[in-house]
Amino acid sequence: MSNIPSELKYATSHEWVRNEGDGTVTIGITEHAQGLLGDMVFVELPDVGDEISTGDDVAVAESVKAASDIYAPVSGEVIEVNEDLEDSPELVNSDAFGDGWLFKVKLDDAAELDALLDAEGYANSIDDE
Amino acid sequence: MTNKTVLHAKHLECGAKMVDFYGWEMPINYGSQIEEHHAVRTNAGMFDVSHMTIVDIQGSDAKAFLRRLVINDVAKLEVAGKALYTGMCNEEGGVIDDLIVYFYTDTEYRLVVNSATREKDLAWINKQAADYSVTITERPEFAMIAIQGPQAKAKVATLLTAEQTAAVDGMKPFFSVQAGDLFIATTGYTGENGYEIALPADMAADFWQQLVDAGVTPCGLGARDTLRLEAGMNLYGLDMDETVSPLAANMAWTIAWDDADRNFIGRDVLTAQRAAGDQHKLVGLVMEAKGVLRTGLKVITEHGEGVITSGTFSPTLGYSIAMARVPRAVKLEDTVQVEMRKKSVDVKVIKPSFVRNGKKVC
Numbered sequence: 391m392s393n394i395p396s397e398l399k400y401a402t403s404h405e406w407v408r409n410e411g412d413g414t415v416t417i418g419i420t421e422h423a424q425g426l427l428g429d430m431v432f433v434e435l436p437d438v439g440d441e442i443s444t445g446d447d448v449a450v451a452e453s454v455k456a457a458s459d460i461y462a463p464v465s466g467e468v469i470e471v472n473e474d475l476e477d478s479p480e481l482v483n484s485d486a487f488g489d490g491w492l493f494k495v496k497l498d499d500a501a502e503l504d505a506l507l508d509a510e511g512y513a514n515s516i517d518d519e
Numbered sequence: 520m521t522n523k524t525v526l527h528a529k530h531l532e533c534g535a536k537m538v539d540f541y542g543w544e545m546p547i548n549y550g551s552q553i554e555e556h557h558a559v560r561t562n563a564g565m566f567d568v569s570h571m572t573i574v575d576i577q578g579s580d581a582k583a584f585l586r587r588l589v590i591n592d593v594a595k596l597e598v599a600g601k602a603l604y605t606g607m608c609n610e611e612g613g614v615i616d617d618l619i620v621y622f623y624t625d626t627e628y629r630l631v632v633n634s635a636t637r638e639k640d641l642a643w644i645n646k647q648a649a650d651y652s653v654t655i656t657e658r659p660e661f662a663m664i665a666i667q668g669p670q671a672k673a674k675v676a677t678l679l680t681a682e683q684t685a686a687v688d689g690m691k692p693f694f695s696v697q698a699g700d701l702f703i704a705t706t707g708y709t710g711e712n713g714y715e716i717a718l719p720a721d722m723a724a725d726f727w728q729q730l731v732d733a734g735v736t737p738c739g740l741g742a743r744d745t746l747r748l749e750a751g752m753n754l755y756g757l758d759m760d761e762t763v764s765p766l767a768a769n770m771a772w773t774i775a776w777d778d779a780d781r782n783f784i785g786r787d788v789l790t791a792q793r794a795a796g797d798q799h800k801l802v803g804l805v806m807e808a809k810g811v812l813r814t815g816l817k818v819i820t821e822h823g824e825g826v827i828t829s830g831t832f833s834p835t836l837g838y839s840i841a842m843a844r845v846p847r848a849v850k851l852e853d854t855v856q857v858e859m860r861k862k863s864v865d866v867k868v869i870k871p872s873f874v875r876n877g878k879k880v881c
Contacts, residue, residue: 429551431553434809434810452810454741457810457860
């Protein structure tokens with residue numbers, strides 16, 4: 391069973407969202423998702439300043455095995471991207487919930503977070519796969 | 520029903536992630552495909568290839584039969600143990616399978632064919648053998664382990680008896696020998712030195728464990744694919760199949776034309792294709808930009824379209840490589856375009872060989 395931190399929110403498409411409490415969130419993909427994808431070789435991130443909307447494909451995780459779209463779990467403005475992934479995409483594999491974060495977003499509407507799954511909901515959703 | 524090799528329990532012990540591979544439950548990796556890949560390039564790794572099919576061909580017509588069955592000429596084989604890579608074509612000149620033929624005497628040969636094509640291969644071989652005095656014997660009682668990498672032979676050496684050590688001493692690439700219980704061949708699928716060893720199934724788990732204890736890294740099908748693609752070796756079902764001529768699959772070198780009287784299956788069609796010069800060809804592609812070339816992507820050239828047959832990220836080189844079937848007029852060093860996701864990307868055409876003995880060759 392994959393690690394699913396209880397303090398995070400989740401999308402069924404395997405992104406996690408950490409509420410930083412200041413109107414911004416940090417976004418990554420779950421440990422479960424990186425396990426399915428296998429060794430990461432490139433991560434294509436959005437640009438800082440991009441306006442993204444929930445459900446948009448905003449990034450691409452390329453593993454040895456496959457390229458997978460990463461979807462915006464919330465709407466807002468991209469305010470920072472994880473530049474360490476440029477040289478070390480394997481951080482997504484080794485620390486999906488930590489150093490392997492993808493990008494940060496300034497929320498358009500904090501209420502959107504309520505629509506995301508909690509850890510239990512996400513655990514159930516991957517059990518159903 | 521899913522088949523399991525006799526090493527299945529060992530794979531689980533080693534932490535393998537198992538997948539279905541043409542009806543066989545096989546390890547895709549044991550944690551990290553890339554680490555396994557590097558283990559083979561820099562040290563020694565091993566693969567369970569027990570799902571591959573060993574077929575012994577024996578009898579007074581064995582040589583004549585194989586001279587008909589495969590596109591290379593087994594008459595070239597004169598030294599006991601010598602191996603030959605070749606293809607087996609249908610009457611239309613399409614590749615039924617690629618295989619290795621091991622020679623012992625003019626009446627004794629061993630074939631190793633792909634697992635994915637086992638049933639159709641055996642049906643075809645048996646059908647073609649009807650008019651020949653040969654016996655065709657599948658050998659499922661053997662397991663097979665490939666040990667590959669610069670340290671592979673040294674690690675295996677620690678497990679061999681004095682007699683076996685003497686038997687493999689100085690053995691050149693593409694040879695084989697039966698040494699005690701072990702059938703040891705200097706063949707492989709990674710572009711590294713090493714062995715492919717067939718042994719009685721009941722010995723396989725112990726042998727595997729001894730190799731683990733000797734420091735050989737268990738490697739899954741994932742690493743096997745990135746290694747073979749770096750080495751520029753074809754994979755049946757991707758780089759060729761029954762709809763593809765060996766001339767279009769970088770296998771022309773395995774066709775022996777010299778003896779005009781040798782009527783191998785597909786010869787008429789292949790002769791006409793060769794004269795017409797109209798077959799596509801299989802080339803290598805390299806893309807140093809970000810992204811990964813994948814099977815099925817369209818290749819655009821000034822001479823027409825082609826397609827990527829196998830593509831991957833090369834862990835040794837740090838960028839993406841591929842094999843692609845393109846119009847014959849495309850030349851080495853040409854720049855062509857690949858349609859990737861939402862963009863068109865320039866890639867360079869090279870010979871389909873990228874890494875040999877751990878070193879970049881492209």
